[in-house]
Amino acid sequence: MDVLIHLLVALHIIGIASLLGGFLTQLKAMGQGTARFVPAMLHGAFTMLVTGVALVGLNQADDQPVNNVKIGVKLALLIVILGLVYVKRDDETVDRRLFGLVGLFTMVNIFIAVLWT
Template sequence: MDVLIHLFVGLHIIGIAALLGGFFTQMKAMGEGTVRFVPAMLHGALTMLVTGVALVGLNQAEGGTVNTVKIGVKLALLIVILGLVYVKRDDETVDKRLFGLVGLLTVTNVFIAVLWT
């Protein structure tokens, strides 16, 4: 079971990397006003959602305790991120404040995961 959990943690990190990587690659375009949500951001957010739910399930199946408030906050942030990226994925340009919000929520989600014990 530990191998499976570690596999999903690795995939979860890959999802975070895809979402943040897509954000960082658009930083220059953000300054120019031509920023857009790239497919890697949508796929990263979906990967984070699927692997996060799997990790909670695996943790509970193993008999571990889950901080449901923490998971609820992280899930709420991720649903907002996923909703924004999904709705605006086909737009040629996105408002840079909206794009910045997605980056801020993603970084917030990472810090909640790391700092909230």
């Protein structure tokens, strides 16, 4: 079970790379007001959801403690991220404040994940 949990954490991190990496490639465009949600961001956000939910289930099945408040906050932020990226996935440009919010929430989730013990 441990190996499976660690594998899922690795996939969870690949999801972060895709979501945050996609965001970072658009930073210059964001400054010019021409950023768009690239497919890597949508796939990354979806990967975060699937692997995150699976991690909760596996940790519970393995009798490992799960911090429900922390997971709830991460899930709420991810739902906002996924909703925005999904709805606006075909828009050629996205308002820089909305685009920035997705990057901000992604980074907040990373800090919550590693600092909230």
